Amino acid sequence: MMEQGKTKRQEVKMLNRKLMEISGVLNVESFDSEEFLLETECGYLAITGQNLHIKNLNLEQGLVAIEGYMHTMAYLDSANQKASKGFLSKLFK
Template sequence: MIDHGKTKRQEVKMLNRKLLEISGVLNVESFDSEEFLLETECGFLTITGQNLHIKNLNLEQGLVAIEGMVNTMAYLDSSTQQKTSKGFLGKLFK
């Protein structure tokens, strides 16, 4: 069944693994030079890489641009989120 109300829309554009532009971003949950966690209209999106930093951020329009070497992008489901949070806490309290 198709929902004719507000549809979720997200665009991800990457140029040479060095510039990533994402629309449909609701919030930047956390970030550092190696990992970003974004809440998007399509779920939580994790981006890992090297020397990552925010080039542009406009949450009113839902746009984020990230520069650096992108290694992975993955959407997290609820079971993955639990594993990720346990892994993060495990690293924190090691």
């Protein structure tokens, strides 16, 4: 996923729960109008909301901009292994 010795860096900017800009994105695993699952340098990031869509995507630079109404944003890592398994299993049914 990441080269050893490279520093993890990620920025998340949100404006009025309607626009989110995220850097450090490695891959967009899945998305629809209610849920996004992004692989980032800091782990998997799940975003939920309403009327979500990609405004801008540049994986070469690791940038994603999402528009819509944001409800939640959560990192899914080993500390939240049960939550991530449940979330991922819902996505890939």
